[in-house]
Amino acid sequence: MIEIKNVNKYYGDYRVLKDVDFTINEGEIFGIIGHSGAGKSTLLRCINRLESFDNGDIVVDGKNIMSLNDSELREMRKNLGMIFQHFSLLERMTVFQNVALPMECFGYKKSEIKERVEKLLDLVGILDKKNEKPRNLSGGQKQRVAIARALTMKPRVLLCDEATSALDPKTTNSILSLLQEINEKLGITIVVVTHQMEVIKQICTRTAIMDKGEVLQIGETEEIFLSNTKPLRKLLGEESIVLPEGKNLKLLFTNDRSNDAIITGMARELNVDVSIVFGKLEKFREDILGSLIINIPDGYVEQVKEYLNKKNMRWQEVDDEL
Ligand SMILES: Nc1ncnc2c1ncn2[C@@H]1O[C@H](COP(=O)(O)OP(=O)(O)O)[C@@H](O)[C@H]1O
Ligand SMILES: [Mg+2]
Incomplete structure (x- = not known):
């Protein structure tokens, strides 16, 4: 048009x-x-x-x-x-x-x-x-x-x-x-x-x-x-804070409550210590949208990515944004 x-x-x-x-x-x-x-x-x-x-x-x-x-x-x-x-x-x-x-x-x-x-x-x-x-x-x-x-x-x-x-x-x-x-x-x-x-x-x-x-x-x-x-993020004036060691991954989720347990479930199943670096929830029309940046120690990164894929979780690497 x-x-x-x-x-x-x-x-x-x-x-x-x-x-x-x-x-x-x-x-x-x-x-x-x-x-x-x-x-x-x-x-x-x-x-x-x-x-x-x-x-x-x-x-x-x-x-x-x-x-x-x-x-x-x-x-x-x-x-x-x-x-x-x-x-x-x-x-x-x-x-x-x-x-x-x-x-x-x-x-x-x-x-x-x-x-x-x-x-x-x-x-x-x-x-x-x-x-x-x-x-x-x-x-x-x-x-x-x-x-x-x-x-x-x-x-x-x-x-x-x-x-x-x-x-x-x-x-x-x-x-x-x-x-x-x-x-x-x-x-x-x-x-x-x-x-x-x-x-x-x-x-x-x-x-x-x-x-x-x-x-x-x-x-x-x-x-x-x-x-x-x-x-x-630039428009919103937000800078993401990421940790220098390990790998920082950003998880993206909607208001599906089954997402809630994914971090604890993953930590248990893979026996990995995951740090939560940054999180944000906001209302978008009828939905809640969230993003969570987690830090994964070196050596666990591939397993974590596989786990997230298996759970159909959306994720991105954020280290390149440092
Ligand atoms: N008639 C004009 N002559 C010279 N510069 C202009 C003129 N109109 C706008 N600008 C400049 O062009 C830029 C974009 O302006 P504008 O389109 O009004 O932006 P926005 O609507 O996004 O605030 C600004 O830097 C503004 O100062
Ligand atoms: Mg204008």
Whole structure:
């Protein structure tokens, strides 16, 4: 649906996007996470051609966006709704007028505008606020107005740039639930740009981790959390502590309770002293995901690996990350 092919972009000498290359599939909620300055907003603006790029291609719905003429570009932009951190509502207009604005620009009939705007305000849960001015709304309500406005042209994709970054955790959750509902009910593909891990964990099916203009990792969100790779740990500000002697292995497990006894069982069966170096458990949607780094004395490493394989335990060596 959105193919980003080897895109590079410079601001002067500064390379803000470095060989960015991935595809966002129809119907998914795709997350792009990274620290501030990673190039996330720039990439989003390249997708709807608010920014140009220096080389590479972006193909939306089979069309190379750099080859579109003005009217084709307008059509494409109708298909890409967008919301921002600071809502971008017009203060002098009511909620209804804000949401109606895009349809008015495109010259729709009054009756059609009224019908669609009210339906959308109902969908986002603020129909009762339709005659209010934005200043009388909470942050969450303002973002609901912005979402309704982004949906007026019946886009197939909704691009969200830090849409929950100005909201408290509870409001963030309610906005994320709304985005999920929109994805499911209307079948709209959603691209979520954020620096907040909670956002990714809560709604994104696949995720790309960006750092300094580069995509460091991309995959199913659950897989990214399970594998707990260097880019993710860097993003979370975690350093794994490993011991210099023996071999350090990382075990990865989900909320299957049979995992609990694996270390003690292994220690007994192989008669080996295993040290636990680092462990982490976290909630991921309905599951608990965990990782445990253990240290195995030299001479036992192969037996331990065999034992873990026999028990279908996922593991990785971590010494190369020292
Ligand atoms: N118009 C611009 N001119 C020059 N540098 C810019 C411009 N816009 C953004 N940048 C720089 O590009 C980098 C990426 O910015 P941005 O895409 O906004 O990152 P993010 O959204 O991940 O925080 C930053 O270092 C920023 O300072
Ligand atoms: Mg940004």
